[in-house]
Amino acid sequence: MNRIDKTFFCLRQNDEKALITFITAGDPDLDTTARLILEMENQGADIVEIGVPFSDPIAEGPAIQEANIRALANGTTLKKIFNAICSLREKTQIPLVFFIYYNSMLHYGLDKFFSDCANAGVDGVIIPDLPHEESGEISEYTKKYGVYQIFMVASTSTQERMEAICRNAAGFLYCMPPSDAADMTDEFENNLNEMFSKMNMISDIPKCIYSDSVRTEYIHKLKKYSDGLIVGSAITETAAAVGTVDEKTGKAGALTRKLKNAF
Amino acid sequence: MSKGRFGEYGGQYAPETLMSALNELEAAYNDAKNDPAFREELNFYLNEYANRPSLLYYAKRMTEDLGGAKVYIKREDLNHTGAHKINNVLGQALLAKRMGKKKIIAETGAGQHGVAAATAAALFGMECEVFMGEEDTRRQELNVFRMNLLGATVNSVTSGTKTLKDACNEAMRAWAEHVCDTFYVLGSATGPHPYPTMVRDFQSVIGKEIKSQMLEKEGRLPDAVIACVGGGSNAIGAFYDFIGDTGVRLIGAEAAGRGVDTPHHAATLSKGTIGVLHGMKSIFLQEDDGGIMPVYSISAGLDYPGVGPEHANLHDSGRAEYYAVTDSEAVDAFRYLTRVEGIIPAIESSHAVAQAIKMVPEMSKDKIVVINLSGRGDKDVYSVAKYMGVEIHE
Numbered sequence: 241m242n243r244i245d246k247t248f249f250c251l252r253q254n255d256e257k258a259l260i261t262f263i264t265a266g267d268p269d270l271d272t273t274a275r276l277i278l279e280m281e282n283q284g285a286d287i288v289e290i291g292v293p294f295s296d297p298i299a300e301g302p303a304i305q306e307a308n309i310r311a312l313a314n315g316t317t318l319k320k321i322f323n324a325i326c327s328l329r330e331k332t333q334i335p336l337v338f339f340i341y342y343n344s345m346l347h348y349g350l351d352k353f354f355s356d357c358a359n360a361g362v363d364g365v366i367i368p369d370l371p372h373e374e375s376g377e378i379s380e381y382t383k384k385y386g387v388y389q390i391f392m393v394a395s396t397s398t399q400e401r402m403e404a405i406c407r408n409a410a411g412f413l414y415c416m417p418p419s420d421a422a423d424m425t426d427e428f429e430n431n432l433n434e435m436f437s438k439m440n441m442i443s444d445i446p447k448c449i450y451s452d453s454v455r456t457e458y459i460h461k462l463k464k465y466s467d468g469l470i471v472g473s474a475i476t477e478t479a480a481a482v483g484t485v486d487e488k489t490g491k492a493g494a495l496t497r498k499l500k501n502a503f
Numbered sequence: 504m505s506k507g508r509f510g511e512y513g514g515q516y517a518p519e520t521l522m523s524a525l526n527e528l529e530a531a532y533n534d535a536k537n538d539p540a541f542r543e544e545l546n547f548y549l550n551e552y553a554n555r556p557s558l559l560y561y562a563k564r565m566t567e568d569l570g571g572a573k574v575y576i577k578r579e580d581l582n583h584t585g586a587h588k589i590n591n592v593l594g595q596a597l598l599a600k601r602m603g604k605k606k607i608i609a610e611t612g613a614g615q616h617g618v619a620a621a622t623a624a625a626l627f628g629m630e631c632e633v634f635m636g637e638e639d640t641r642r643q644e645l646n647v648f649r650m651n652l653l654g655a656t657v658n659s660v661t662s663g664t665k666t667l668k669d670a671c672n673e674a675m676r677a678w679a680e681h682v683c684d685t686f687y688v689l690g691s692a693t694g695p696h697p698y699p700t701m702v703r704d705f706q707s708v709i710g711k712e713i714k715s716q717m718l719e720k721e722g723r724l725p726d727a728v729i730a731c732v733g734g735g736s737n738a739i740g741a742f743y744d745f746i747g748d749t750g751v752r753l754i755g756a757e758a759a760g761r762g763v764d765t766p767h768h769a770a771t772l773s774k775g776t777i778g779v780l781h782g783m784k785s786i787f788l789q790e791d792d793g794g795i796m797p798v799y800s801i802s803a804g805l806d807y808p809g810v811g812p813e814h815a816n817l818h819d820s821g822r823a824e825y826y827a828v829t830d831s832e833a834v835d836a837f838r839y840l841t842r843v844e845g846i847i848p849a850i851e852s853s854h855a856v857a858q859a860i861k862m863v864p865e866m867s868k869d870k871i872v873v874i875n876l877s878g879r880g881d882k883d884v885y886s887v888a889k890y891m892g893v894e895i896h897e
Contacts, residue, residue: 295794317792343779347793369516373505392519
């Protein structure tokens with residue numbers, strides 16, 4: 241059983257929701273990344289999303305762009321990331337999911353990439369620039385190696401798209417909220433309600449929602465609809481604001497705990 | 504294989520937040536394309552506003568001086584706003600208007616596309632925001648001021664290499680954020696489907712005109728059409744109508760910067776490999792670990808690490824040939840055309856002129872070559888002066 245499915249199965253049994261935290265691999269180095277992952281797990285993270293740094297992260301805001309630059313400047317490569325995860329797997333069985341631009345895996349070689357994912361214990365991949373129309377290119381490998389492609393759904397996705405995405409979905413759905421997210425108007429809540437009602441009609445796969453904000457009342461609002469919270473740049477920003485590895489893990493751990501309690 | 508393929512290239516490698524907008528755009532474009540009223544309106548603006556058809560000029564002195572094939576110059580530099588970019592921008596802005604979008608955004612390298620977009624926004628009463636790399640805003644200060652005069656906001660992009668590639672990243676981010684009310688006017692035959700096809704269609708007026716003008720003047724087709732290639736919109740526009748005419752060589756000139764064997768060039772088809780960026784599968788200049796390589800050219804308009812997917816396919820099939828032209832060859836060609844024909848070419852277009860200067864003397868006198876002069880060079884006078892070590896004060 242894929243670790244992601246196992247995690248959602250257990251969470252549902254306990255009537256809990258998932259907390260999915262994000263950090264960029266190699267920001268500022270891979271040892272720190274490993275320590276951050278373990279500390280976030282200790283403090284309640286259920287799944288960790290590992291950003292693979294790329295020169296042109298078109299789907300990121302400024303904070304994660306900076307994290308990508310720091311990681312690349314430090315010589316972080318996909319090969320080194322796989323090695324780091326292999327060592328980390330001796331210490332944890334938390335589901336690990338890559339957030340990776342398609343070019344990085346294409347350049348690495350698709351077969352080798354998914355084979356290395358399976359060997360290292362990477363359970364899924366989120367590919368922001370590989371929508372379901374193009375995902376046929378990797379489906380052979382995701383099947384062969386049992387690695388899930390986690391699909392994104394946006395509030396702008398049409399009903400037809402949602403249906404097509406759900407047909408191929410595995411693990412969970414990565415849901416992008418309406419763009420007026422932060423202001424919490426009635427309209428925002430209506431849009432959110434509509435989006436999740438549509439998806440719930442189509443599929444019972446866990447639906448997790450992305451959030452850049454960590455404000456408690458906002459998170460409470462999201463909790464009503466989704467099965468999990470995907471934390472955007474908040475942990476990256478918190479960790480980047482302090483200097484030593486101990487400080488970084490301390491801050492990231494505290495924020496993880498706060499979010500887990502709120503969600 | 505998904506939609507919008509040229510061989511294995513093209514496709515829609517875009518974030519989910521943009522997919523519905525891309526599909527909506529595709530449907531709107533297909534609808535407009537088949538609507539005689541839309542075509543009529545576009546033709547009106549192309550002819551009455553942008554000065555089309557552009558001239559096909561027989562460059563007699565250049566022909567005599569080079570002593571080989573007969574040289575014609577397609578004068579896209581005489582279009583309103585000074586380059587071919589206006590052809591595409593008028594098409595897309597009219598489409599935006601038809602779709603009820605009030606705001607357009609655009610990326611720009613040299614500033615020609617940004618100026619064209621700002622011009623169309625002024626003409627149609629739209630709001631316009633242009634993303635331009637900080638490095639390019641310095642190289643093309645005059646164009647930044649022109650855009651401001653036209654009422655556009657220029658957003659200086661400080662991420663990455665601070666050039667065209669990063670302006671594209673930022674424009675895509677901005678579009679994803681404001682996708683409901685904003686139309687992204689993409690400037691080259693690049694990006695996710697339907698852009699490469701749509702931009703090519705809007706630019707194909709160049710090749711269609713070359714063909715009919717050449718038939719009128721010479722009673723036959725040219726032997727070669729030469730154009731510069733960054734993303735490749737002027738080249739695909741000039742080539743497209745000739746793809747089926749296999750007797751016509753299609754020749755693209757890429758930017759070799761300080762040389763293709765140095766790290767300072769933008770010669771994608773000479774040195775690149777297959778990859779995915781900015782919504783398309785195509786050929787890109789990449790680092791060993793799959794990062795996109797920082798590129799360099801004296802020309803801000805050719806300073807792009809990728810190329811449109813249709814060019815990648817024409818390159819693979821061998822239907823079109825691509826050669827790399829260095830900064831110094833381009834500057835020499837810039838000065839040459841200025842002196843010999845009294846035409847100051849854009850530094851981008853000077854790459855095509857340089858390629859012609861290399862090829863024409865080797866061709867016999869009964870051959871005919873067309874250079875697509877994609878833009879005028881007033882904007883480049885400072886950069887060329889600097890390159891030549893001449894100091895100009897305002």
